[in-house]
Each structure stands twice: as C-alpha cells, then as structure tokens.
Amino acid sequence: MKRHVHVTAVALTVLAASAMARSAAAAVYTFEGLSAGTLAGQDNWAKSGPTYNGGLVTTGAGVNGTKVAAGSSETNSATETAVGRVNDGNWSYPLDFNDTSYALQVDTRYGGSTYWTFGYDANSNGSIAYGSGEIAGLLFVGSSVIGANVTGAWTFDSSLPATTNAGDWLRVAWVTDWTTGTYGTMSVYMKNLTDGETDFQPIAGLQGLDINGLDWGTWRANATGDASKAGLFNLVDNADAFATFGLNFNNTQFDNITVGHFVLPEPASLSLLGIGGVLLLRRRRS
Numbered sequence: 102m103k104r105h106v107h108v109t110a111v112a113l114t115v116l117a118a119s120a121m122a123r124s125a126a127a128a129v130y131t132f133e134g135l136s137a138g139t140l141a142g143q144d145n146w147a148k149s150g151p152t153y154n155g156g157l158v159t160t161g162a163g164v165n166g167t168k169v170a171a172g173s174s175e176t177n178s179a180t181e182t183a184v185g186r187v188n189d190g191n192w193s194y195p196l197d198f199n200d201t202s203y204a205l206q207v208d209t210r211y212g213g214s215t216y217w218t219f220g221y222d223a224n225s226n227g228s229i230a231y232g233s234g235e236i237a238g239l240l241f242v243g244s245s246v247i248g249a250n251v252t253g254a255w256t257f258d259s260s261l262p263a264t265t266n267a268g269d270w271l272r273v274a275w276v277t278d279w280t281t282g283t284y285g286t287m288s289v290y291m292k293n294l295t296d297g298e299t300d301f302q303p304i305a306g307l308q309g310l311d312i313n314g315l316d317w318g319t320w321r322a323n324a325t326g327d328a329s330k331a332g333l334f335n336l337v338d339n340a341d342a343f344a345t346f347g348l349n350f351n352n353t354q355f356d357n358i359t360v361g362h363f364v365l366p367e368p369a370s371l372s373l374l375g376i377g378g379v380l381l382l383r384r385r386r387s
C-alpha cells in the first residue's frame with residue numbers, strides 16, 4: 102500500500118505540471134481529474150465508433166482505490182466498450198518519432214478481455230476508429246492468456262502466470278523497437294501489482310515479434326517526421342462479454358497509462374546495486 106500511495110502522488114504531480122510542458126518526461130494518465138460516469142465525452146475521450154459503449158469513470162477496486170476507467174456494463178459482444186483518446190494539451194506522448202523505441206504501459210484489472218493499441222487519427226475526426234485503419238496492432242489480456250496481434254492474426258498468444266487471479270491488478274508493457282523488423286518489433290512485459298511484483302518480467306512467446314501487418318506500416322509512415330502527428334495517442338479498451346471470468350464488465354478496469362521510454366533493469370545494474378549494498382553494509386559495520 103505504501104508504494105501505491107507513492108505512485109498516486111507522483112501521478113498527481115505530473116497532471117498538475119502537464120499544462121506547463123507538453124514535453125513532460127513522464128506523462129502518466131491517471132483519470133483523477135475526471136468525473137464519475139461515462140468516460141467518452143470527458144477530456145477528449147471518444148467512442149471508437151457509434152455502436153460502441155463509452156466506458157466508465159469509477160472508483161477502483163482491489164489495490165487501486167483511485168479513480169479508474171472501466172468497461173461499461175454490457176451483456177453481449179454487440180455492446181462492447183471501445184474508447185480512444187487523441188492527444189491534446191492536457192495529455193500527450195512525451196516523444197517524437199525520431200525515437201527508436203517507445204512503450205505503452207497500463208494497469209489493468211484482470212477479469213475480462215481487454216485490448217490495447219497505439220493509434221493514429223488518420224481522418225482527423227477526433228476519434229480513433231477501432232478496426233478501420235487507424236489502429237496499430239493489438240495487445241490482449243484475456244482469460245488465462247496474454248497475446249499480441251501485429252500480423253493480422255492472433256499467432257503469439259502466451260499463457261499468463263498461474264498466480265494471475267481474477268481481480269489482480271497487472272501492469273503490462275508493450276515495448277516497440279523501430280530499428281528492427283519489417284515495421285519494427287514489439288515485446289510484452291508484465292508485473293502483478295496485487296502480488297507485490299516490482300520488476301517487469303518478459304512474457305515468453307511475446308518477445309521481438311516482427312511487426313508486419315495490420316496498419317502499422319501506414320500508421321508509422323503517416324506519423325514519421327511530423328511532430329504534431331507523433332503527439333496523437335489512441336487507446337482502445339474493448340471488453341468482450343463472452344470472455345469474462347469471475348468479474349463483470351464494470352470490473353474490467355484500467356488506470357495509470359504511460360507512453361514513453363521503457364528501460365528494463367540490466368543484470369549489470371542489478372549487480373552494481375548488489376555491490377553497492379554490500380559496500381554500504383561494510384561501511385556501517387566498520
């Protein structure tokens with residue numbers, strides 16, 4: 102709980118500073134400034150198509166008692182939630198497309214099927230159309246499975262760790278590397294916040310996937326070299342009624358979105374920390 106309070110304090114600080122600097126290094130989207138109720142229509146969030154539900158802003162359950170977003174209450178796949186947000190002065194990518202790598206990270210409460218994606222508002226209508234040429238691949242967390250779709254097919258599904266229980270808050274990271282692959286590669290990492298995990302773990306089967314399908318190429322080409330387009334951000338949460346397990350849609354929650362650089366602790370750094378700790382102990386003993 103102590104760590105949770107710390108994270109919240111940092112997030113609020115970032116929000117307060119966001120009006121001053123669009124290029125803030127760590128842009129965390131916390132939902133704290135929004136009102137309880139429908140998400141779409143608040144702070145530039147929009148439904149990703151007229152038939153979708155607009156999601157909810159609610160109070161988180163489990164280890165996250167802050168304001169969070171959630172899927173709308175739904176009874177079948179015809180009324181699923183899909184929402185996106187195009188960047189604006191309140192919140193945007195802190196990056197430009199000269200960067201060779203960036204990552205989407207999000208906390209998600211495990212209990213339904215949830216999709217995430219980067220996107221691009223190609224027709225400049227203020228929303229990101231889900232499944233019609235404006236999204237760039239999919240990251241999926243569903244029943245016992247985490248997967249990615251970067252080729253137009255779900256070919257890289259990987260089983261979640263057995264410790265992943267319904268109601269657990271997971272932080273997932275979708276890390277791209279634009280220097281390799283057809284249009285780059287992507288790798289997926291996860292840590293279980295409810296279970297107290299502090300380090301991201303690579304998900305087996307979801308490392309270094311060649312991005313060579315869907316709209317990645319078009320999206321990337323549209324955005325390259327144009328800083329204003331690079332600032333566009335889309336996020337899709339798509340809750341599928343037929344894949345729930347133990348929780349209902351109102352519990353398919355998400356929070357603390359960041360887009361930015363992603364640095365895993367290197368083994369060498371960990372070793373140095375270990376050496377430093379030993380030296381500190383020796384100093385204290387002497």
Ligand SMILES: [Ca+2]
Binds near residue numbers: 131167168169356357
């Ligand atoms: Ca929050």
Ligand SMILES: [Ca+2]
Binds near residue numbers: 223
């Ligand atoms: Ca659009």
Ligand SMILES: [Ca+2]
Binds near residue numbers: 264269
């Ligand atoms: Ca667990």
